[in-house]
Amino acid sequence: MQTPQLMTELFRLFSVEVEAVQAYGAAVALLGPGPIRDELALFGLEHQRHALALQEQISRRGYVPPEVQPDVKGVVIGALRPPQRSLTAEDVLAGMRGNEQLTGSLYAKALAKTLPNELREILARIHGEERHHLDWIERAISRRAWEASGASHP
Ligand SMILES: [Fe+2]
Numbered sequence: 001m002q003t004p005q006l007m008t009e010l011f012r013l014f015s016v017e018v019e020a021v022q023a024y025g026a027a028v029a030l031l032g033p034g035p036i037r038d039e040l041a042l043f044g045l046e047h048q049r050h051a052l053a054l055q056e057q058i059s060r061r062g063y064v065p066p067e068v069q070p071d072v073k074g075v076v077i078g079a080l081r082p083p084q085r086s087l088t089a090e091d092v093l094a095g096m097r098g099n100e101q102l103t104g105s106l107y108a109k110a111l112a113k114t115l116p117n118e119l120r121e122i123l124a125r126i127h128g129e130e131r132h133h134l135d136w137i138e139r140a141i142s143r144r145a146w147e148a149s150g151a152s153h154p
Contacts, residue, residue, distance in 0.1 A: 001114050003061070009110045010058050011066050013123070016103050017051040018068040020044075023099050027092045036089055036145060040096065043133045050126045057119060089146035093137055100134040 001009070024044030031037040058065045087095075107127035111120065140146075 005113075006115070006119075007058070007061065007063055009113070010054055010061075010063075013106060013110060014051060014054040014058060014065050015068045016106055017047050017054060020047040020099060020103060021051060023096065027096055030087050030092050031089055036093070036140060039136060039140075040092075043096075043136075046129055046133070050129070053122055053126065057122065090141070090144075093141050093146075097134065097137045097141065100130060100137060104130045104134055 021044055024040055024047060028037055028041050028044060031040065055065045104127065107123060107130060111123055111127060115123065
C-alpha cells in the first residue's frame with residue numbers, strides 16, 4: 001500500500017479507537033456497579049492502548065493523528081448520547097456490540113491490504129482483542145448476564 005492510503009487507514013482506525021474510548025466511557029457511566037461494568041471499563045482501557053499504539057505508528061511516519069470529534073460518524077455510539085429514557089444494561093450492550101462489529105470490520109478490511117510486516121502484526125494483535133470484546137458482549141447478551149449481576153439499572 002502507498003503511504004497516503006496507509007495513512008488513511010491508520011487515521012480511520014485511530015479515529016474509531018478514540019470514539020470507542022468515548023463510547024465505553026459513556027457505557028460505564030450508564031451502568032451500575034458489577035461485573036458487566038468492570039469488563040466494559042477494561043475494554044475501554046484496551047481501546048485506549050490501541051489508540052496509543054496507532055498514534056505511535058502515525059507519528060513515527062511523520063504524520064499527526066487526526067483530531068477526533070465525538071460522534072461525527074453517527075454510528076451506534078450515538079445511541080449512548082443523553083437518553084430519552086433510561087438505558088438498560090441490555091441497551092448498552094447492544095450499542096457496544098454494534099460498535100465492536102464496526103471496529104472489527106475496519107480492522108479486517110485493513111488487514112486484507114498489503115501492509116508492512118511490523119504494522120500487520122500490531123493490527124492483527126489489536127484485531128484479536130477486538131474479537132474478544134465482541135465475543136464477550138455477544139455471550140453476555142445471549143446469557144442475559146445483567147439479570148444475574150443486578151446491573152440493569154444505573
Ligand atoms: Fe473493542
